[in-house]
Amino acid sequence: MPRYWLFKSEPGSYSIDDLERDGRTSWEGVRNFQARNLLRDEIAVGEQVLFYHSSTQPPAVVGPAEVVRAGYPDPTARDPSSRYHDPAATEEDPRWYMVDIAFRERFPNPVPLAVLKETPGLEKMVLTQRSRLSVQPVRPEEFEIVTRLGRGG
DNA sequence: GCCAACGTTGGC
């Protein structure tokens, strides 16, 4: 049973435009243990991801993407020149993980956070309850509702 | 720019 996820990114850092241009990308830089555990252990190839723009006006889900490579060590953790460098990461214990995702679609109608908050069926979304988690699970019915809104229906 | 929420760190 495939599962669904939501990945947050500040568009100034990496946006849906960047993903569309690149085709695919590695989701580096996640430095939160709960999110790390999802990336390392749970998220599987073929699963769908809602791409969310945070810290922007308005914050919104901007389109779906797809997981094309499952969890593997995030090399930026061991790169001293990276802003994501973590001295605690070693080859034996990489500490931080990432997955690769591919562009699938850009919503004609990005779905703002305010709309998510007032849409029936989305009351329990992790996004509105534990908003700071940058990689989070999405229920199948939530994915369905959000993609319908994003496609304009 | 403010500030609430909350994850992480470190002293004890």
Added chain:
DNA sequence: GCCAACGTTGGC
């Protein structure tokens, strides 16, 4: 192992 201090995220 607790918990206060601190830092970061992210909506507003």
